[in-house]
Amino acid sequence: MNLASHYVCDDCHARTPADVPALLCDACGGLLEMAYDLTRVPARDILARAAEHREIGVWRWADLLPVPEGTEPLYLGEGDTPLLTTRRLGETLNIPNLMIKNDTLMPTGSFKDRGFAIAVGYARALGVKQAFTYSSGNAGASFATYAARAGIDATVLVEDSAHESKIAAIGLYGARVLRLQYRSSLEIFASVSALTRAGLYSFVNFINPIRHEGMKTYAYEICEALGWKAPDVMVHPVGTGGGLWGAWKGFRELRQMGVIDRLPRMIGVQPSASAPIVRAFNEGLPSAAPHGDATRTVAQSIAGDAPIQGGTRVLSAIYASGGRAVAVDDGDLFEAMRLLGAEGVTAEPSAAASVAALLRARSQGWVSENDTVVAVITGSGQKQPDVLVRAAPPPAGDVRADPDELLKWFGDRMDNGR
Numbered sequence: 001m002n003l004a005s006h007y008v009c010d011d012c013h014a015r016t017p018a019d020v021p022a023l024l025c026d027a028c029g030g031l032l033e034m035a036y037d038l039t040r041v042p043a044r045d046i047l048a049r050a051a052e053h054r055e056i057g058v059w060r061w062a063d064l065l066p067v068p069e070g071t072e073p074l075y076l077g078e079g080d081t082p083l084l085t086t087r088r089l090g091e092t093l094n095i096p097n098l099m100i101k102n103d104t105l106m107p108t109g110s111f112k113d114r115g116f117a118i119a120v121g122y123a124r125a126l127g128v129k130q131a132f133t134y135s136s137g138n139a140g141a142s143f144a145t146y147a148a149r150a151g152i153d154a155t156v157l158v159e160d161s162a163h164e165s166k167i168a169a170i171g172l173y174g175a176r177v178l179r180l181q182y183r184s185s186l187e188i189f190a191s192v193s194a195l196t197r198a199g200l201y202s203f204v205n206f207i208n209p210i211r212h213e214g215m216k217t218y219a220y221e222i223c224e225a226l227g228w229k230a231p232d233v234m235v236h237p238v239g240t241g242g243g244l245w246g247a248w249k250g251f252r253e254l255r256q257m258g259v260i261d262r263l264p265r266m267i268g269v270q271p272s273a274s275a276p277i278v279r280a281f282n283e284g285l286p287s288a289a290p291h292g293d294a295t296r297t298v299a300q301s302i303a304g305d306a307p308i309q310g311g312t313r314v315l316s317a318i319y320a321s322g323g324r325a326v327a328v329d330d331g332d333l334f335e336a337m338r339l340l341g342a343e344g345v346t347a348e349p350s351a352a353a354s355v356a357a358l359l360r361a362r363s364q365g366w367v368s369e370n371d372t373v374v375a376v377i378t379g380s381g382q383k384q385p386d387v388l389v390r391a392a393p394p395p396a397g398d399v400r401a402d403p404d405e406l407l408k409w410f411g412d413r414m415d416n417g418r
């Protein structure tokens, strides 16, 4: 099992062996986290091995992931997405060292593939045959894809507000879809916890202790691209917070290994219509109470009124890193989508939240112009085509396909200064 040694419970600290497909703590029901023996192999050997195997994306970091020995990578092209230097965007925000981690280019168009590739690979290696998750869309598509590749019977509980194209993708990738009616996310968590306790293997964020392990690969890829340095700031949209928390764990492990010498400030972003984590952060609380109305924002992928387990993990990462939680309005999201479009990145509104948060950072002074900032763009705008239409400027005009009319239209707009 490489360097993975055992699971530890967040609450009672009981240990569970790493090679059983555990979900919640047997003793108290708490969340489990995988622990590693990071000193067993010199860090330079791990990094060298990873550098030699770029053809397998996130799987090249198998030493630092719970990948059982002999596991065949479920590789579909996940990982090693571009870390783009921005052009106009950095200037507009007055953050010259702003970079975009473009995870819209993942196999299913979202960052979820980092986690599901590893988590489904782990489950298959340990003999899991049937499993479920719940999703607002992106996670379901990712789970369906990797489960199909792994031959695992997959059911996805989908929020009934999910875009029909996201629901269709889940079915296309071969999973069974159950559309969920609910009043609050609390009802969803009570239901998925009951299924888990009844013995069904769950891929729900945090209940499943492997998905966020795959998200650690953010930290590895970003630090490698920066010459084994962490950025000053990492900005990540937050629904349940698996991406932010996983990346934070990856950064911490790199520091423990002596590969980097300091950690980034983690900034989590939520839509102001439902921002339980932001409200808890503003009040300095360790966990978040239900808040807001998740149907009143276009940021569907991160709209949840009640984070799982009160969002304790994501809040602890934000506090420990000296970061912050930020709420953004739909208007900010549309502007951020246009700014990203001009950089060649098609972001869904939830993904554009990273840049929307930085629009506020400029005016409020919590990012300096000397900071190296990585904004993660988590999902493709092609999944919410109706919102792309709302964000984009309308056509400049209607004109007949007639040379004279077109020449007239261009008229003064013609640039003859070749």
Ligand SMILES: [Zn+2]
Pocket (backbone or CB within 6 Å): 009, 010, 011, 012, 013, 014, 025, 026, 027, 028, 029, 030
């Ligand atoms: Zn426990």
